[in-house]
Amino acid sequence: MSTLPIATPRQVRRAAVALVRADGRAFAAVLALNAAAALLGLAGPWLLGRIIDLVAAGATTADVDRLGLLLLGCAVVQILTGRQARYLAHRFGERSAAAVREQLLDRVLALPAATAERAGTGDLTARGTADSTAVGETLRDAAPELFVAGAQILFILGAILTVSPLLGGCGLIGILGIVLGARWYLRRSRPAYLADRAANAGLAETLSATANGARTVDALGLRQQRLAAGRAAVAAAYRTRMRTLDLRLRFFAAINLSYTVPTVLVLPLGAVLVAHHTVTLGAAVSTALYLQRLVDPLDNVVILLESLQSSTAAYARVEGLAAAPATVPAQARAGGAEPADGRIEVRGVHHAYPDGPDVLHGLDLELTPGERLAVVGPSGSGKSTLGRLLAGVDRPRSGSVTVGGVPLADLSPDRLRRQVVLVTQEHHVFLGTLRDNLRIAAPGADDAALAAALDAVGWQHDLPAGLDTELGPAATRLDGARAQQVALARVILADPHTLVLDEATALLDPATARHTERALAATLAGRTVIAIAHRLHTAHDADRVAVLTHGRLTDLGPHEDLLAARGSYAALWHTWQGPDGGRGPESG
CATH class of the missing domain: 1.20.1560.10 (ABC transporter type 1, transmembrane domain)
Known part of the structure; x- marks a missing residue:
């Protein structure tokens, strides 16, 4: 600490x-x-x-x-x-x-x-x-x-x-x-x-x-x-x-x-x-x-x-x-350059947390706008760390993570959130109405837009007063799954150029999670989506799959190509499928 x-x-x-x-x-x-x-x-x-x-x-x-x-x-x-x-x-x-x-x-x-x-x-x-x-x-x-x-x-x-x-x-x-x-x-x-x-x-x-x-x-x-x-x-x-x-x-x-x-x-x-x-x-x-x-x-x-x-x-x-270091760096305060496009590039990235060894080792990765990338790998392989770097939360120890040629960590909060949003299984429901919680992401959204965002994440819960329901410990308390759906609905309302999902549907049951992920993909069509995949069906649905092992990129390509290559991804996939072809252990 x-x-x-x-x-x-x-x-x-x-x-x-x-x-x-x-x-x-x-x-x-x-x-x-x-x-x-x-x-x-x-x-x-x-x-x-x-x-x-x-x-x-x-x-x-x-x-x-x-x-x-x-x-x-x-x-x-x-x-x-x-x-x-x-x-x-x-x-x-x-x-x-x-x-x-x-x-x-x-x-x-x-x-x-x-x-x-x-x-x-x-x-x-x-x-x-x-x-x-x-x-x-x-x-x-x-x-x-x-x-x-x-x-x-x-x-x-x-x-x-x-x-x-x-x-x-x-x-x-x-x-x-x-x-x-x-x-x-x-x-x-x-x-x-x-x-x-x-x-x-x-x-x-x-x-x-x-x-x-x-x-x-x-x-x-x-x-x-x-x-x-x-x-x-x-x-x-x-x-x-x-x-x-x-x-x-x-x-x-x-x-x-x-x-x-x-x-x-x-x-x-x-x-x-x-x-x-x-x-x-x-x-x-x-x-x-x-x-x-x-x-x-x-x-x-x-x-x-x-x-x-x-x-x-x-x-x-x-x-x-x-x-304390501010979110807005000197370059952004001085009116830094706007990204030329939505292309995200990771070049020679090494990253370590304070007083710890490197978690990522010389990572190179390029994402084209509109691509859906799944990041998989064993537990501790650096998947979440990569997600934080791709969302501009952390700055790499060395190397660069850029969007449209501009380092992500150099963007002001407003510019950064127009480019990329990170959603994890950690979420927060603020005191206030359901409407207030959703409008955090889009202050000008009307009730129809709010309802559409909830529908897109599979919201099927009847609340006492609908969007006017007061949320919080002393009012209506949402369980983890419903709170996670609220967080995902905010993402739809924010409409970012790039979305990083790190266990964003972990609290949902597998069927609902898959439905929600596909609904998000349809709603955010044309947006770049990076999914830290802990359930490998996410990798199956992606355009490309990146496999991390001990902080290094060991495999990169479409699902079918990686299965045919019989490398580390194929081993993960067959382990997850299990001997009976069903859903086995999740990717850690």
């Missing part, structure tokens, strides 16, 4: 800045309102200190009442301003989170099929769910709160130093401790949180594989092996989670100590300075209140910093998909 890229801190910062710029006015309004709310919050301690000094100087009740009303007014305006700031911040966060999710979806859909397959469902699922959710929550909640807390800290420190620089220095000592603790934490937390999220993705992959293969697990008695794999994945997730917890506990301990230092210093020092008339009693009280008020935003920053590290790791995984 390959690991999808992880964005660097610089790339994450660049992506975050781009999000802010995309909604710059809203972000500026959030900052302005938060700054106003923070400034209004400074009025309380300062006014209270003024009241104390006025009372000590013998001021009248009217003077005190006037400052008291001003204090009340500032508090009310601060509440209203802060409320509006949080409202705008949440709207900004939700819009930004939606942009992140849409961008993630675009990037996932742009991944080459081979890359997505090797990445595994666990990693992609974790990035699209838990990771993107964490990023969205941070943009909606943590980021605005962090701006608020940061502004409050700066303004409060400024007020403390203005009221009494000497006493304000005590507050700076506490800040210094927090800064040192944060530096220690930040150096260690990012790799720890990345490891935590990777372990969670691995756990999701293990659980998903076990759940999807439940029948295989039961049939082959693999319960203990899957339990062991599950326990190992849980243990790995537990270790990484405990590492992040340990870092948080150490960090919070240092922060709590930093909170107590300013108060411990200010109270006795303030008493001494008041006694020596260096500062007024009101200034000492205001400074103490400011320092006490400093604890809340500092506490918020510490908590948000921990949350921010977790979400930054999540954002690094989400943004990492930007560095």
